Amino acid sequence: MLFQSFISNAHLRDLNFQGPEFTWFAMRNRRVYIKERLDRAMTNVEWCSNQTRTQVFHLPKVGSDHRPILVDTLPAEIKGKPLFCYEQFWIEHTECIPLIREVCKYEHMASPMQNLISNLGASCQALKKWSQTEFPTSHAQVRSLVKDLEALYDFENVDIAPKAKEITESISSLWRRDELYWQQRSRISWLKAGDRNSKILSQINPSKKAFQQNSEIEE
Numbered sequence: 001m002l003f004q005s006f007i008s009n010a011h012l013r014d015l016n017f018q019g020p021e022f023t024w025f026a027m028r029n030r031r032v033y034i035k036e037r038l039d040r041a042m043t044n045v046e047w048c049s050n051q052t053r054t055q056v057f058h059l060p061k062v063g064s065d066h067r068p069i070l071v072d073t074l075p076a077e078i079k080g081k082p083l084f085c086y087e088q089f090w091i092e093h094t095e096c097i098p099l100i101r102e103v104c105k106y107e108h109m110a111s112p113m114q115n116l117i118s119n120l121g122a123s124c125q126a127l128k129k130w131s132q133t134e135f136p137t138s139h140a141q142v143r144s145l146v147k148d149l150e151a152l153y154d155f156e157n158v159d160i161a162p163k164a165k166e167i168t169e170s171i172s173s174l175w176r177r178d179e180l181y182w183q184q185r186s187r188i189s190w191l192k193a194g195d196r197n198s199k200i201l202s203q204i205n206p207s208k209k210a211f212q213q214n215s216e217i218e219e
Contacts (some may be wrong), residue, residue, distance in 0.1 A: 012042040015071070019058030023067040041071045084124045089180040090131065099126055138174045145171050 017040070026034035041056045048054070055075045061067040090096045103122040106115055149167045152160040 007042065011044050013045065013048070015041045015043060015048075015054065015056045017041070017056040017058055017069070020067065021058075023058060023069065025061065025065050025067075027065070039066060039069050041069060084128060086127065087131070087135075087181060088183075089177045090127065090135075093134065095130070095134070096127075099130055102126075135177070138178050142171055142174050145174075 022035040022037050023039040024036045025032050043051075043054075051073050053075060054071065054073045057070040057072065059068045059070055100123050103126045104119040105122075107118070110118070145167050149164060149171070152164055152167070
C-alpha cells in the first residue's frame with residue numbers, strides 16, 4: 001500500500017518495455033514455479049516529455065533470479081529490411097527483360113499461386129543484385145564524367161567532338177535516370193505508376209494465367 005501511495009503521490013507512470021514479460025523467477029526442485037514482473041522503470045510525465053526516445057529493455061537473466069533492466073534514453077535506431085521496388089528506368093536497359101525471363105520458371109507440380117510467389121521472389125533477388133552492379137551511384141558517375149568532359153577542353157588541335165558528345169549523352173542518361181527515380185517516389189506518381197513488378201512479370205512468365213489472376217485481384 002505504501003508503495004502504491006508513493007507512486008500515486010509522485011504521479012509516476014510505468015514505462016513500456018521490450019523483451020520477456022517477467023523479471024523475477026522463483027525456483028523449486030530446479031523448476032520455475034513462480035514468475036512475476038517485479039522490476040520496472042517508472043518516471044513522471046515531465047521526464048517523459050523531455051526524453052521521448054527512452055526505451056526499457058528486459059535483459060537476459062544470468063546468474064540471478066532477477067532479470068536486469070536497461071533504461072536507454074538514446075537507443076540506436078534499428079532499420080528494417082528495405083522493401084524491394086522495381087525502378088522504372090530498369091526497363092530501358094536491354095538486360096532487364098532477359099534477366100527476368102532467365103530466372104522465372106514454371107513448375108508443373110506447383111499451383112499457379114506458388115509459381116507466382118516463387119518467381120516474384122527470384123526476380124526481386126536477381127534484379128536487386130543486377131542493379132547494384134549495373135547502376136552504381138549516379139552522383140559519383142556524373143561527377144566523374146563532368147571531370148572527363150572538362151579535361152577534354154584542355155586538348156588543343158584534337159577533334160574532341162565525338163568524345164564530348166558521348167560523355168554528354170552519358171550524363172544526360174544519368175540525369176534522366178535520377179529524374180525517373182525521384183518521380184517514382186513522389187506521392188502522386190507513386191499512386192499512378194507504383195511498383196510494376198506484376199505487370200512486367202505477367203508478360204514474361206510462362207504461367208500467364210496465374211499472373212493475370214493476381215493482376216485482377218490487385219485492381
